[in-house]
Amino acid sequence: MEVKLHDIGEGMHEAEILNYFVDKGDRVQNDAPLLEVQTDKMTAELTAPAEGIIEEIMFQPGDVIEVGTTILTLRTEKKEGERKSEGEPVQKRKSPIFRVKASPHTRRLAREHDVDIEKVEGSGKGGRILDEDIFSYLENKEYDEHPKADRNAVSNAPVKEAEKGVETIPFRGRRKQIAKKMTQSLYTAPHVTHFDEVDMTELLNLTNHLKTGSGRMGGKKVSAAAFFIKALQLSLKQHPVFNSKLDEEQEVIKIEQKYNIGLATATEEGLIVPVLKHVESLSLLEIHQQMKTLTEKAQQNSLSAEELNGGTFTISNVGPLGSTGATPILNFPEVGLMAFHKTKKRPVVVDDEIVIREMMNISLTFDHRVADGSQSVAFTNQFIEYIENPHYMFVEMT
Structure with missing residues (x-):
C-alpha cells in the first residue's frame, strides 16, 4: 500500500518532510503517526491508513515533495513465514508523546531534548503542554549528560559558528514555506x-x-x-x-x-x-x-x-x-x-x-x-x- 502526501489544507501544493516516527521494518497500527510535515500554513502529522509493516521510505527529512507523491509503502497482509515464534514480542513503537495534549512543534521540541513528554506538566488550556513547559522542565532537571539541551535547539533559533564568527538561522520549515508563498504572491x-x-x-x-x-x-x-x-x-x-x-x-x-x-x-x-x-x-x-x-x-x-x-x-x-x-x-x-x-x-x-x-x-x-x-x-x-x-x-x- 502506498502512503501519499494528501491535501491537508486548501490550496496546498507541497510540503517539507520534518521528521519520521517510524523506520523500515516497523509494524504500525491503523491511524498511528508515521511522519510530520510542514506546509506554508501549518505543521501536521500523517497517519497510517491501515495496520502493517513499513516496507520502504522514499524520502529524507528536509525533502520537499508535491501533493500526490508516494512517501512510503506499507505491507498490510501477512505472508507465510512472517508469523513470529510464540513468546516473541510483537514489534510496536512506543510513542508516549502522542498520549498527551501538545502541538507537533512542542512534541518535536521534546524529542530534540530527549524529554519524556508524559512527565511534563502542561500549563495550557486543558493541560496542553506548551513550548515553555518543555523549557521549564529542562531548567528544573539535571541534564549533565545532555549539554546541548538548551534553547538553541529550537528549529529557527540562531546558531553561532564560533570558529568563523558567523551567525546563521536555518532556512527551512515554515520560514521556507512563507518565503515561497510571498514570492509567488509578489510575482503573480x-x-x-x-x-x-x-x-x-x-x-x-x-x-x-x-x-x-x-x-x-x-x-x-x-x-x-x-x-x-x-x-x-x-x-x-x-x-x-x-x-x-x-x-x-x-x-x-x-x-x-x-x-x-x-x-x-x-x-x-x-x-x-x-x-x-x-x-x-x-x-x-x-x-x-x-x-x-x-x-x-x-x-x-x-x-x-x-x-x-x-x-x-x-x-x-x-x-x-x-x-x-x-x-x-x-x-x-x-x-x-x-x-x-x-x-x-x-x-x-x-x-x-x-x-x-x-x-x-x-x-x-x-x-x-x-x-x-x-x-x-x-x-x-x-x-x-x-x-x-x-x-x-x-x-x-x-
Missing part, C-alpha cells in the same frame, strides 16, 4: 498600496466606555480590532471586488459571498494566518472572543487545517508593535490586505480649530489586476467612515 499579483489615516478618538472612547461603564453591558471588553473587522466586513459588502479571487484560467473574478477574515499573526516559527469565519453573522463580542482564541492557538501551533483555510480578506494589526507604515504582501490569491498601524495623539484641524486626536495610519494593499486606485480610495473611505462614526455600524448590522 501586481501590488499597489494605498495609505490613509483614521481618527480613532470616538472608537477608543466607545471601547473604553464598554469596558468601564455600568449597566448590563458594563465591563464588556471589545477590542478596537474587533470593530476593525466588523467595519471591514460592512465595507466589503459595499465594495465586493475586494472580497474576491481572480480565476485567470476561467477568466472570471469570483466574488465571495461569505466574509472570512484572515488574521496575520506573528509566531516563533514565523507568520501564520488563522481565519475568522462568517464575520457577517458574528456580533462584535463574538468577533473579539473568537479572534482571541485563534490568536492563542496560533501561538501554541495548535490550529487545525479548517482554521487556516477559506480566507477572503486579510488584516495585519501591527500597530501594537510600533509600526507607522508598511507595504504588505498580499495573502495570495486574496485581492486585498489592510494593515493597521500605531495610534498616537496628533494635532489635527477639526472645524477650523487645531485639536488633539487619536490618529492611526492604515495601508491597503490590493491586486491591481482586479481593482483600481479609485476603488481602493472609495473602499478605504467607507472603512474610515465606520471607524470615525462607530454608531453607523450598528445601523448596518443584520
